[in-house]
Amino acid sequence: MHLIKFRLVTATMLLALCTLAAGAVVQAHAKVEKSEPADGATIAAAPASIQIWFSEAVDTKVSKIVLTGPSGAVKLGPAHSMAPRSLMAGIGGTLADGAYTIDWQTAGDDGHVVKGALHFTIRHGE
Numbered sequence: 136m137h138l139i140k141f142r143l144v145t146a147t148m149l150l151a152l153c154t155l156a157a158g159a160v161v162q163a164h165a166k167v168e169k170s171e172p173a174d175g176a177t178i179a180a181a182p183a184s185i186q187i188w189f190s191e192a193v194d195t196k197v198s199k200i201v202l203t204g205p206s207g208a209v210k211l212g213p214a215h216s217m218a219p220r221s222l223m224a225g226i227g228g229t230l231a232d233g234a235y236t237i238d239w240q241t242a243g244d245d246g247h248v249v250k251g252a253l254h255f256t257i258r259h260g261e
């Protein structure tokens with residue numbers, strides 16, 4: 136009798152664990168949905184700002200956007216939200232031709248900090 140009860144409890148616990156695991160997969164972290172400039176794009180004119188749209192609302196308190204180009208770090212305005220699911224930072228000067236990397240950091244619904252990088256290239260007259 137005891138053994139049967141134990142097995143039943145174990146089976147119920149396993150089922151609960153699987154449900155938790157499945158729930159965790161559904162509740163994923165904030166992901167990039169699109170950006171401006173777009174990831175991998177080659178553009179003919181220097182952008183005036185960087186904007187990134189995410190799959191969930193972002194926490195601006197832990198959000199960062201860092202832009203690095205052919206001559207090092209580019210001075211940006213503070214990362215802010217124009218919409219709950221987007222981050223934006225203005226670009227001060229004009230950007231020279233070359234490859235650029237946007238390093239971003241933010242947190243979504245569960246508050247966990249997530250990071251990533253996007254890339255674009257500027258080639259004037261293209």
Ligand SMILES: [Cu+2]
Nearest residue numbers: 164245246247
């Ligand atoms: Cu998380």
